[in-house]
Amino acid sequence: MKEFGYERPAHPTDALAMIAGVAGARFLGGGTNLVDLMKLGVETPAVLIDVTALPYDFVTDDADGGLRVGSGTRNSDLAAHLAVRRRYPALAQAVLAGASGQLRNMATVGGNLLQRTRCPYFQDVTKPCNKRVPDSGCPARDGEHHNLAILGGSDLCIATNPSDMAVALAAFDAVVFVEEPAGPRAVPIADFYRLPADEPQRETTLEPGALITAVALPALPWAANSRYRKARERASYSFAIGSVAVALDVADGMVRDVRIALGAVAPIPWRAYRAEQSLRGQPATEVAFREAADAELEWAQPLRDNRYKVPLVRNLMVRTLIELVQAS
Amino acid sequence: MTDPYSLTVNGTDHQVVDAWLGESLLYVLRERLGLPGSKAGCEQGECGSCSVIVDGSLECACLILAAAAVGCDITTVEGLQPGRGDFTTVQEAFIAEGAVQCGFCTPGLVVALTDLLARVPHPSDLEVREAISGNLCRCTGYGRILAAAQAAAKAASDE
Ligand SMILES: Cc1cc2nc3c(=O)[nH]c(=O)nc-3n(C[C@H](O)[C@H](O)[C@H](O)COP(=O)(O)OP(=O)(O)OC[C@H]3O[C@@H](n4cnc5c(N)ncnc54)[C@H](O)[C@@H]3O)c2cc1C
Ligand code: SF4
Numbered sequence: 001m002k003e004f005g006y007e008r009p010a011h012p013t014d015a016l017a018m019i020a021g022v023a024g025a026r027f028l029g030g031g032t033n034l035v036d037l038m039k040l041g042v043e044t045p046a047v048l049i050d051v052t053a054l055p056y057d058f059v060t061d062d063a064d065g066g067l068r069v070g071s072g073t074r075n076s077d078l079a080a081h082l083a084v085r086r087r088y089p090a091l092a093q094a095v096l097a098g099a100s101g102q103l104r105n106m107a108t109v110g111g112n113l114l115q116r117t118r119c120p121y122f123q124d125v126t127k128p129c130n131k132r133v134p135d136s137g138c139p140a141r142d143g144e145h146h147n148l149a150i151l152g153g154s155d156l157c158i159a160t161n162p163s164d165m166a167v168a169l170a171a172f173d174a175v176v177f178v179e180e181p182a183g184p185r186a187v188p189i190a191d192f193y194r195l196p197a198d199e200p201q202r203e204t205t206l207e208p209g210a211l212i213t214a215v216a217l218p219a220l221p222w223a224a225n226s227r228y229r230k231a232r233e234r235a236s237y238s239f240a241i242g243s244v245a246v247a248l249d250v251a252d253g254m255v256r257d258v259r260i261a262l263g264a265v266a267p268i269p270w271r272a273y274r275a276e277q278s279l280r281g282q283p284a285t286e287v288a289f290r291e292a293a294d295a296e297l298e299w300a301q302p303l304r305d306n307r308y309k310v311p312l313v314r315n316l317m318v319r320t321l322i323e324l325v326q327a328s
Numbered sequence: 329m330t331d332p333y334s335l336t337v338n339g340t341d342h343q344v345v346d347a348w349l350g351e352s353l354l355y356v357l358r359e360r361l362g363l364p365g366s367k368a369g370c371e372q373g374e375c376g377s378c379s380v381i382v383d384g385s386l387e388c389a390c391l392i393l394a395a396a397a398v399g400c401d402i403t404t405v406e407g408l409q410p411g412r413g414d415f416t417t418v419q420e421a422f423i424a425e426g427a428v429q430c431g432f433c434t435p436g437l438v439v440a441l442t443d444l445l446a447r448v449p450h451p452s453d454l455e456v457r458e459a460i461s462g463n464l465c466r467c468t469g470y471g472r473i474l475a476a477a478q479a480a481a482k483a484a485s486d487e
Pocket of ligand 2 (some may be wrong): 117119120121122128129130131134137138139140141148156157158159200
């Protein structure tokens with residue numbers, strides 16, 4: 001690990017001044033991703049600005065009936081929060097499905113949003129990787145890619161976003177509040193992450209030095225009928241190989257509205273807009289669910305060793321929709 | 329080198345001098361404070377052998393920067409044990425149920441199960457499994473550990 005400095009400001013203005021003042025300064029949340037990547041030599045910050053003393057550890061009601069979650073809220077507190085469990089159950093389930101009890105106690109909401117890919121080449125500084133070192137190449141395409149993207153990848157990078165939490169946030173159209181050098185900004189989650197295209201090193205639309213302050217969950221009464229399902233290589237404590245967050249509003253056997261987001265299939269939490277569109281106004285039947293899943297996955301571009309993800313997420317979508325009809 | 333700082337471990341303040349910032353809490357506990365009970369396994373948050381309790385929350389000491397733990401109340405496996413030779417209910421249960429083989433994962437599991445039983449005095453088997461899913465054991469196959477968890481819960485409620 002390289003030498004670095006450490007600061008723990010108590011006020012957001014100090015944190016922003018510190019990050020603007022030092023090249024290579026980085027925010028530190030729970031450290032479960034950043035400290036790990038520093039040990040591996042992937043991240044080499046000059047200064048760590050610990051944000052856990054900032055006043056961002058809260059979950060409060062928004063005036064419009066939504067919920068606002070501070071960026072410093074620990075993952076375990078978010079998952080245990082009664083309002084989250086009642087009103088946005090897929091979010092609580094997604095967070096609980098991630099990592100272990102120890103790690104959820106440490107990890108923050110802001111850090112979870114910005115955790116890096118688990119692509120094995122990205123984590124290994126002895127290997128080329130366009131995301132880590134632009135223009136160095138992407139060994140994953142012909143190499144180890146069994147858990148990499150089938151949707152949204154580019155010739156330069158097919159890494160997947162590993163976050164479970166972000167999949168549920170995508171389904172609920174969450175809004176991320178940030179403080180940037182130019183001032184505060186509210187970023188809809190659909191505009192927060194970017195596809196790799198020809199710049200895989202840029203994963204979000206945030207300005208350098210942006211501080212995440214909170215995440216808002218807009219009011220969505222039927223989000224109470226939502227669910228997160230995660231497939232992994234063992235029953236607990238493993239990253240997803242495919243996951244879905246689904247919310248369903250069904251009346252008289254018809255789909256009034258639906259939200260579907262997919263995890264572990266794309267460089268971003270993947271909102272299945274095509275599947276949603278094909279379902280609205282349709283009968284809530286298994287046949288319609290299969291057609292909707294196919295409408296989305298028609299666009300998949302699987303590689304040699306990740307073809308299994310296509311039937312896997314198709315079945316996850318269909319099973320979860322059926323369960324939500326039964327629960328309605 | 330950082331300025332000297334102080335860590336509160338098992339109720340006692342310890343001065344840490346001549347450290348550098350990259351040292352994890354795990355490293356400082358083991359190498360500077362003479363508390364080797366927390367084990368250095370994967371050092372990447374995966375194996376749970378370094379589990380400690382920080383301000384009431386079960387965490388992996390390997391991913392905590394020691395200097396960031398200043399002002400926190402830290403409990404290690406050594407701090408669960410009231411006096412040498414005097415085992416806690418969870419430790420007694422591990423011995424009685426034969427839940428220890430090579431022993432490397434044992435301190436982390438003891439800390440994790442102590443944390444669980446403090447929050448959930450009568451956990452179901454599933455709750456125990458989920459609670460220790462972040463603690464890897466490569467010897468026992470976990471059966472004896474699950475039995476020890478239930479025995480400890482029973483012993484605690486009989487006390
Ligand atoms: C063994 C293991 C298993 C895991 N399994 C899963 C899993 O199954 N599912 C899953 O979703 N995740 C999993 N994780 C990842 C875990 O969820 C993330 O590491 C965690 O959420 C990151 O949060 P943190 O607060 O620790 O972030 P940190 O490591 O502190 O930071 C991560 C990034 O966010 C930035 N950052 C932090 N806070 C802010 C802020 N407020 N504003 C701006 N930038 C900020 C940092 O600069 C850094 O770039 C696992 C991790 C480990 C180690
Ligand atoms: S897929 Fe992306 S992260 Fe993985 S090696 Fe290729 S460029 Fe790097």
